[in-house]
Amino acid sequence: MLAIINRDFRSYFNSPIAYVLIGLFICILSLFFVDSLNAGIASFSRNFTNSMSFLLLFIVPLLTMRAFAEDKKSGTEVLLLTSPVRLYQVVLGKYLAAVSVFLVLTAASLVFPLVLLVYGKPDGATLFSSYLGFVLLGMVFISVGIFASSLTENQIVAAIISFVSLFALTSISFIANYVGGFVGKVLDWLSFMGKYYEFSAGIIDITSIVFMLSFAVVFVFLTIRVLERKRWSQG
């Protein structure tokens, strides 16, 4: 499994994709940074990480689109699936490789809060909880992206599927607010965005952490099932 994480992680950086994504992310984020500062230092962490997670909606599909789609296209899928490793190790390896790239990206974004630390006094605790929420959100997004990538051998299609599903999943909380009542409550309970906003408001709740991690686990598991099912009824 380490071999797969290692190889995939390197392959992100061997091609321009990781650099382009991180560069783009930081560029656009700098605009949001100024914006978040204007809104006042008290709500800085929340505004800043909220805009990061908005960008994530576009970054993650591009990051994960190649995970399985590329292997399927180039035939290396055969190598992975006929090697003496278990399927879940292959999937988990690819997932963790994408998460590692995402963590590099997250680390790069720390530049902005650091600059702020030099000139001002943001609230460290909220900053920490916002970032924790952001990382968890990223892990959820990537699990969805990986799942989308396992469905097709076309990277563009994979990117579109994951973008649309992420968009739908994130809008659940808005819909919940709109609908209201019991249905709204149920939807809100299911929405990981609702959980995420708690983090960016400075609340670290164990159930939220567990919820988001479980969400990621479910999609990783679904990815394993999709690949497993293909083995049985490959058309």
Next chain:
Amino acid sequence: MIEIENLTKDYGRVKAIDNVSFTVEKGEIVGFLGPNGAGKTTTMNIITGFISSTSGTVRVAGYDILEHPVEVKRHIGYLPEQPPLYQDMTVSEFLDFCARLKKVGSREWRSQKKDIMELVKITHVSHRLIKNLSKGYKQRVGLAQALVGSPEVLIFDEPTVGLDPKQIIEIRKLIRALGKNHTIILSSHILPEVSAVCDRVIIINKGRIAAVDTPENLSKKLSDFSRFTITIAGPQKKVKEILRGVYGVKDVEVSAARSEDEASYIVEADKDMDVRRPIFNQLAQAGYPILELRSLNLSLEEIFLQLTTTEAKEVV
């Protein structure tokens, strides 16, 4: 080494392979022969655990593919039709990755890597990116990948497709050399290749096994008649009469008349009867010498055509 029993794979209504059974002994080189779409790749994909069968069992080195998939995969090196290569890695990096994937110990790997690269002659390209290699070299890297961890069983799907004649000869030589220490299954729709490399041939058509034998036996078994070409000095009419009179001869035809009293004949005779001795004796008695006698048993190519065409007739 490899035991396959009643293997079937359905794709919806289509049976890609239908009740296929065979065994491969340790150290054998077995050729899978069949036209495109016959089920060669499907069978290989099932043996290597890439896809699952609908029913039937596969055992490799005593392990069942469904019960102990990891053990089975450890014993197999697989080169699919499209070599599975990461284009953005160098040859050396890629092989290191395969070694880690196949859990080869790092000390063992250090010496093995050198041997493998020398064996398939890729040492001098080891630091180049795979995407920049020619088709022939990519194929060799694919072979090298299958050899990582020195598995006992090697499975090659169309290993020489798309290579130039010189490369084909080299790859065949290599496969024969590997056959000394490995059990090998290779598939091909090129007949001379199979008869040149393999100890045994499995002919597969429309998902069913049509014949299993050595290349020589197949050639013998499948001709309905044994056929000879004979060149004899003597008047055609009389010679024909004598030949027709030999017990077991079914048909005689003049294929080429060299001069008035020297001609070549094609003789068809019963398969299990050796008519060569009586022909000689009777012609000698009559005083007509045999100048040439040659067997015309079918080449594998013809067998193949015959098999597949008759099979097709049955189905229609």
